Amino acid sequence: MGKRYLIIAVLVLAFVLPFNTIEWKSGRAEVLAETRIEFYNYTYIVHERALLVNKVGRVVREYVYVSIPRNTSRVYCRVLKVEPEPLRFETDEEGNVFALIFVEVKPEEELWINLTYTIRVSGYKVYFEKDRALWPPLEIARIYTDDSIYWNIDNETLRNLAYKVAYSDNPLETAEKIAKWVQDNLMYEITRGRKGSDHAIVKRGLGLAVRGDCVEVADTYVTMARVLGLPARTVFGFLLTTHEEKHWLNTSLQEGMNLLTHWGGHMWVQVYVPPWGWIDVEMLEDLSRPKIGDFTNLHVPFGVEGKTFYGSGLLEFIIPSYLELEYIEFDFKRGE
Amino acid sequence: MEKKIFLTLVLLLLCIxxxxxxxxxxxxxxxxxxxxxxxxxxxxxxxxxxxPFTAEGESWFGKPEIEEDIKAEEDIHVMFALLLFTSDPKRVKYEVISHVYRDDEEYVLCDVYGVREMVQFKGAYIIEVLIYLNTTDFVERLEDNTFRVRIRDSFTSSDPRSWIDVIEIKLDPQVKLMAYSWEPKTAKKPSEVSETRILWVNYNEPEAPNVYILDLYIPGLKLPERVVGYRVEIVDVKIRYRGVAVTVKQLGKPGYFFVRLVGEKLDITRKIYLEENEQKTVYIPAPLEGQEEVKVEVWYEDYLLDLETLDLVEKDSETTPSPIASKPFVVTSILVVVIVLSVIPVYGIKRMREKTSAVRSESRVK
Incomplete structure (x- = not known):
């Protein structure tokens, strides 16, 4: 009787457990297949104006280049008004969009450039299944791990640093480690001129630190990521503190840190990690932890830099030649 | 009109x-x-x-401080020359054949006032750079010795308001112009074209091409098929949990290399830096399920240095079982053992009881 019970029990197990195993495996596969992403869309209406002044002493006839937020899978911009009327919209070598405006301004005269556009930003949070992270395809690696005037991957100090603090077999881990190191070793100060990572990295005590503002933070990150084969690029635009606020800059003032109270021009980083694609990396929004794939809709991206040696000239938003840009303002409000 | 580089004495960039x-x-x-x-x-x-000139159109040619600045910034001017033909100036072989010098008899044209009239400035600072086209990346072979050369306006590329005012292309008698075009199409066509010369006169940036495209027969141009000096060999390839471990050895110059896995719908690349004679193992996580074979490649820039094919069907038996695959087996075994162990005492007690009752009934019979 007992022998029979034993045999039956073993037979049942022999049949049932393999089925359980198959179910368990496929259940696991499903989890892997659906990394969760939550989106937080927000639409702004932006009124932008810029004051150009002719201080040259002759009539100035020139083209002014006005940066417009480029459309991506997470950003949708619709231009409602541009004054003076642009000749056309174009893209630069990076694919960033600008309006081309011809102006004629007499000596000592002023000219206002006015734009209105809506921009829908998809904030998002990715709940990563870290094991799914992959390194990039060759073509992406070739383009986005190359060096540039700001990202010198042959700098031995940065190369050694990157290998020491952030080498990993998992690209997401590499992304996190670099961000953590940069954040932990930041000497924040507003910087004049773009120094590039070679000059952003400085000695501090026995170690190294990043000195500068968001641009130096981003440039150092991109260089370290590229050294380790993680495709990276910079994004320029704004970081707001609330959904409705006005940002302005008077170019004749030299305000130091006070500037941050009314100007949120910002640069951050994106890394390319299949299967998710480009993921935003933010190191300055929350100084207690870097945010990777956790992108608030308080960011308003305008364009990216990643393919060209000199980056994008459109970082400056409004680009005249002989005319002088005296004042620029972005008024962000809730849009429909 | 102007533009171009706007360098200068006191221009500051605020960056945050x-x-x-x-x-x-x-x-x-x-x-x-x-x-x-x-x-x-x-x-x-x-x-x-x-x-050099001011916004008012006043020439600053000949001012000692300007001359000093231009000489001090020669590297930047060399860079702009290289960037006509490449995105990666470090790769380009070139020679500066004339360092910055001053020529009082040369003329330089520019539409300073935006009225579609060139101002003719007398005097020029000149720098000459010889570039080996076979080390640039904007040259593509069309057939035999005919090549498509893309010349990118390196000034527009770095600053949208800048452009080259005049670009004159001259060809050796043995070099033949097969075709030409430009991008974007909204830009103006060349002012003059002959068998040995093309001239673009650009009054402003929107009219200036961003890219000048020439199809040229160049008898002496040989594009390299192999890169010189960089050698990396694949020493070993092993399948490891959810990926492949590739051991490579550097046999040439140090540098960055790409180690790539290629299979059906699979293209995964890790970039590594190898010192001279360094041997390194790089692990590439990869979903290998469903792949019968994958290729392991090592690249230096555009050059394939080594290649190995990995047969996954054969290697299957050598593969260390992954925790996912092995866990159910372990769990099953443990459960079987636990059940058997728990059943044995029950079975034993039952046997003992049967024995006892047999003895008892025997006695009763007695």
Whole structure:
């Protein structure tokens, strides 16, 4: 009787457990297949104006280049008004969009450039299944791990640093480690001129630190990521503190840190990690932890830099030649 | 009109807020006239003629401080010459055949006032750079010795308001112009075209091409099939949990290399830095399910250095079972053992009881 019970029990197990195993495996596969992403869309209406002044002493006839937020899978911009009327919209070598405006301004005269556009930003949070992270395809690696005037991957100090603090077999881990190191070793100060990572990295005590503002933070990150084969690029635009606020800059003032109270021009980083694609990396929004794939809709991206040696000239938003840009303002409000 | 580089004495860029600030001070511009001479041997000489002027149109040619600045910034001008033909100047072989010098008899043209009339500035700072086209990345072979050469306006590329005012392309008699075009199409066509010369006169940036495209027969241009000096060999390839471990050895110059896995719908690349004679193992996580074979490649820039094919069907038996695969087996075994162990005592007690009751019934019979 007992022998029979034993045999039956073993037979049942022999049949049932393999089925359980198959179910368990496929259940696991499903989890892997659906990394969760939550989106937080927000639409702004932006009124932008810029004051150009002719201080040259002759009539100035020139083209002014006005940066417009480029459309991506997470950003949708619709231009409602541009004054003076642009000749056309174009893209630069990076694919960033600008309006081309011809102006004629007499000596000592002023000219206002006015734009209105809506921009829908998809904030998002990715709940990563870290094991799914992959390194990039060759073509992406070739383009986005190359060096540039700001990202010198042959700098031995940065190369050694990157290998020491952030080498990993998992690209997401590499992304996190670099961000953590940069954040932990930041000497924040507003910087004049773009120094590039070679000059952003400085000695501090026995170690190294990043000195500068968001641009130096981003440039150092991109260089370290590229050294380790993680495709990276910079994004320029704004970081707001609330959904409705006005940002302005008077170019004749030299305000130091006070500037941050009314100007949120910002640069951050994106890394390319299949299967998710480009993921935003933010190191300055929350100084207690870097945010990777956790992108608030308080960011308003305008364009990216990643393919060209000199980056994008459109970082400056409004680009005249002989005319002088005296004042620029972005008024962000809730849009429909 | 102008533009071009706007370098100068006192221009400052504020960066946190990404923005340029012009501080009071003199701002200078350069008129830029370029001559590109394509030689039959596959080189090109870039002759840059620069003339500095103020926004009012006043020439600053000959001012000692300007001359000093231009000489001090020669590297930047060389860089702009290289960037006509490449995105990666470090890869380009070149020679500076004339360092910055002053030529009082040269003329440089520029539409300073935006009225579609060229101002003719007298005098130029000149720098000449010889570039080996076979080390650039904007050259593509069309057939035999015919090549498509893309010349990118390196000034527009770095600053949308800048452009080359005049670009004159000259060809050796043995070099033949097969075709030409430009991008974007909204830009203006060349002012003059002959068998050995093309001239673009650009009054403003929107009219200036961003890219000048020439199809040229160049008898002496040989594009390299192998890169010189960089050698990396694949020493070992092993399948490891959810990926492949590739051991490579550096046998040439140090540098960055790409180690790539290629299979069906699979293209995964890790970039590594190898010192001289260094051997390194790099692990590439990869979903190998469903792959019968994958190729392991090592690249230096555009050059394939080594290649190995990994047969996954054969290797299957050598593969260390992954925790996912092995866990159910372990769990099953443990459960079987536990059940057997728990059943044995029950079975034993039952047997003992049966024995006892047999004895008892025996006695009763007795």
């Amino acid at each position: 807020p990404i923005f340029s600030i012009k501080v009071k001070g003199q701002e200078l511009w350069y008129a830029l006239n370029f001559e590109l001479h394509f030689n039959a041997d596959g080189t090109v000489i870039v002759r840059q003629k620069l003339h």
